[in-house]
Amino acid sequence: MVFRPKIIGFVCNWSMPKEVEISSPREMRGYPKMHVLRVMCIGRVDPVIVLDTFAKGADGVLLVGCPTPDCHYVEGNIQAENKVKVLKKLLMLTGLEPERLRLEWAYATEVEPFSTVVDDFRNQIIKFGQSPLAGGQSDERILLNVSAAKNAVADFRLRVFTGREEELTEAMNVYGEIIPQGEFDNLLDEIVNEEFLRHKIHLLTRQEPLSVKEIAANMNVKPAMILRHIVDMRRKRMIALDHVEEATPLYKALEVQ
């Protein structure tokens, strides 16, 4: 059976290539490159939506927006770029190929057919094969990872970081300084990792109380690291000690209000 990838394209209203827009449903049937969802600006695509799209089984997600400096909403495209950077870092952690997500620029008036871009992306997805989350029998482990990633990008901490990247690395922070991009990216890496792990611990312990060792075995992370995160999660009221069995404390997630 031929693999027909399900690709969701979030396309900006103002860069929507003509060939996409004018294609009638009939034409599209013969050329089902992707399913287009129109958004007004590509900067509007919340990382939560992208991860949710993957969780629901999409084989690939293509984001299309206006290239700099022609963003219809001044710099929504830059916001999208920052978000995609974080999303790719997170996808890497989930076990899904980060290349299943791509951000492309396009002009509505572009002469070169947009379809080559889509074809290229589609071919890549075909090479990867079906998403492990597609087709109703998703890989539980990866699904949990994607959910953790989704919760991580929904959380205040990462959103402050992504939301303020421009301000901090290009304009000026509150001290009148600019944070070098490399330094910022390193910090971001650290935080993405931390938040992913913490939200995964949170999801794991939602079902039943678990010990540090059990969580560590499940996540294939050193127990010392898990304990460290649990300490910080307790401080942030994400988790609490449930009970102690013999010499083993078990922790349970607190529902975040």
Added chain:
Amino acid sequence: MTEAKVGATLVVGGGVAGIQAALDLADSGFKVYLLDKSPSIGGVMARLDKTFPTNDCSMCILAPKLVATGRHPNINLITSGELIELTGKAGNFEAKVRKRSRYINEEKCNGCGLCAQKCPVEAVDTFNESLSNRSAIYVDYPQAVPLKFIIDREKCIGCGTCQEICKAKAIEYDQQDSEIALKVGSIILAPGFEPFDATLKSEYGYGRFPNVVTSIEFERILSASGPYGGLVLRSSDGEIPKKIAFIQCVGSRDAQIGNNYCSAACCMYGIKEAIIAKEHVPINLSCTIFYMDIRAYGKEFDDYYIRAQEEYDIRFVRSRPARITEDPRTNNLYLYYIEDEGPRTEEFDMVVLSIGMQPPKNAQTLANVLGIQLNRYNFCQTSVFSPVEASKPGVFVCGAFAAPKDIPESVAQASGAAAKAMAVIASERGKEIVGKEYPPERDVSQEEPRIGVFVCHCGINIGGVVNVPEVVEYAKKLPNVVYAEANLYTCSQDTQGIIREKINEHCLNRVIVASCTPRTHEPLFKETVREAGLNPYLFEMVNIRDQCSWVHMHEPIEATEKAKELVRSVVAKARLLKPLKKPIINVTPIGLVIGGGVSGMTAALELAKQGFEVHLVEREKKLGGHLRQIHYMLEGKNPTEYLDKLINKVAKNRKIRIHLNAEVTEVNGFVGNFRSRITYNNGEEKEVENGIVIVATGATEYKPVEYLYGNSPGVMTQHELEEKLAKGEFKAENVVMIQCVGARTEERPNCSRICCGQALKNALKIKDVNPEVEVYVLYKDVRSYGFKEDYYREAAAKGVLFINYTDDRKPKVTSENGNLKITFWEPIIKEEMKLEPDIIALSAATIPNPDNKRIAEMLKVPLTKDGFFLEAHMKLRPVDFQTDGIFLCGMAHSPKFVDESISQACAAAARAATILSKKTLEMEGAIAHVDEDFCGGCRICENLCPYSAIEMKEKDGKVTAHIIEALCKGCGVCGAACPTKAITLGHFTNEEIMAQVKATLLEELKA
């Protein structure tokens, strides 16, 4: 340029020592600048879980002192600061301080903590010894003083989130470091210590093996507010350990790394940590302490050591482990050590390194700025007869910077340093501080209650859960409430203005604040209503934060209902509140010191230097006491010369009246107003009036009944040996010293502290006189703590042989034809040894003065079961008695060395000065009151009162109880026990409490 002295003192270091010194100075009428390099005061003690030997919670006993310091009108806190320059001289210094920017306006920050919750950046939490993270905007701990946040500029990325979130508008990103010039008359150094860096002992694997932790990390692990919430966990896997080893002397008594001294506190804190760990762990935890000597030399410390073995089953192994290896699969640890002369390997789940104290990192810089000398280990140089004086006049030292020491000794020394610092500027008392004027109190007795209720949002601490406007509306409908409003922060400066305004505008005569805890905030609000002309007892507080919004964080509707109920209950009480008068009592500015030894003389002299008259009462015909028997010092100074000088100074001082051949036979009255009787040997009597009493009655030497003492001329006490050595009468080729004679026995379980030092002193002196003399010291533990360890090493190097003995195998002394014979077990070669020494010197215990019992009864103060005087609190009030106005110092407290007695004597003087310096004392107003008509004279209350504040008086043939207002602390125990209900406690009357109960329950019944 004026040459006048300045009545202010700079205290460098805000740990428990600095805090104590600051409070004593401030309470005695001097301005204090308390400087700390950290953003909050509290020092190391704030990080400890429990304290030995009482197992008190460290933070619980420290917090009231923190609050008192933070609120004291005479103390100016300078945090995140360091001393960078000092000019001038004693009496008139100018100090320059650099204060690092907090990036927070301290006036505006209310410490609500919202910023920290939202800060996206995390940093390693050094307060928790890096075991957890904190945000880049933070306070060290929730009870921090000042409770002002700070931005960690190293970590902050400048995102601006905190500024947007701060409702108090306290964030100032452009705040710069600043320099402050201070004029002060004296300086106290209390910068504390730096914990030893355990990575330097690489054989123990600290830093490489996750389950090897330092003792300070372990304190945080034990702490309920620490990273693991009080569970003891292995950081490798989060499991509770079943077997822990403690290794003592890590970074102490270690010549290899240059720290030959003993850190003085680690044996006790090691034992404490083992005990507390056992209490915290739900399973049967096995604890082993590896030690060289257990130095439990302090007051009742051996009791604690015995309890650790007998009650807690803690195993003690006399061995210094050579190294530790780790099983990489389990992260368990293997300890390699020697026991009974055989190598051993033992597996443990966790190892705690009892790390020693090092001088503060900036000791050298500080010394350079101040122009003071450091000793060979870079601690502050002091001398045995001036233990709190740095080498520069006007600069004093206390706490661990003077020498490693535990908390009570740091506190005592801090008060001692305060006395010295006061003496320099005694003439300027009261000149740098501003007295406060209040408007007259409004008479509200004829008014209906008109209650004002102020409900605090506390940022979102309360408002985020409790619907504050709803509570305000509810309060308005309650009977007698004529005004209610919500505040973002009721404690902020501007709200105090609003409260005063509203009191006047609405003619309020009762004020209620519904906010946080009265323990920290009630004094502030009482002050505010007093400023508005209301009696402060017309104020009442409701805690709707700790007891409502925090505990019901996830139930906003229920929390709002509970807040209403809490407010309703306190409104019911407030309607009944009555104004109370704070009794004002006069103070007789004269001291009475009992005992004319070095402690008593020092205390008297320090009081006199501050301008107070003193009666110094000595039973003997000469001053001098115990020090008369000391002919030379371990540290090489001449005690006789010192004693003569001291006696001379005391005799010449016109403020001191010396009563020789005399005893104090009666003390009546109370703080500020004692009347005492002095009875002379010849039967004459004299009555004196005094404001305070200092007990300095010393101790005596135990007369041994062991080891043929008294039956053989060759057997003598260390004092007798010392006298022979001093007089040149020493003749012997072979000397055996036996330690712990009459101490650490079943009858007297505690250590006499000074005998190891005496033995070392005499042994070294003997080697000095004739290096050929063989000297054996038979000991249980050599307790040469602190820098005295140097002399232990020196003695060993000079050939003094130290041989350990245990209670199972005590040495045996016999005499045949006048020849002494001693047999003892040699544990290394495992053989009985026989010697025929010329002298057997017994290190006899120091036992309480037999007169203590009489004095204790006379003063109504307690004794320990050993017979020494018992202070108010073993940790934080080492020279106070529970009864106000009575203090103790020197060997009356417990055995101690001369320098320690001097420190304590100065401390007693400083504590006494906090009373004598005041013309009047304002006492607590909410105290007990006896209705004589109802009193049956049963004396139950008299016996129950912990402060001796109740006396029985006869009037018209009827004996009734009377409250001594000056002594009553208002606990109410008397009233709750009174069979005839004759006793009422102000501000907490039965009617008031029942009104609260009724208001709390009735509405609930309806619902």
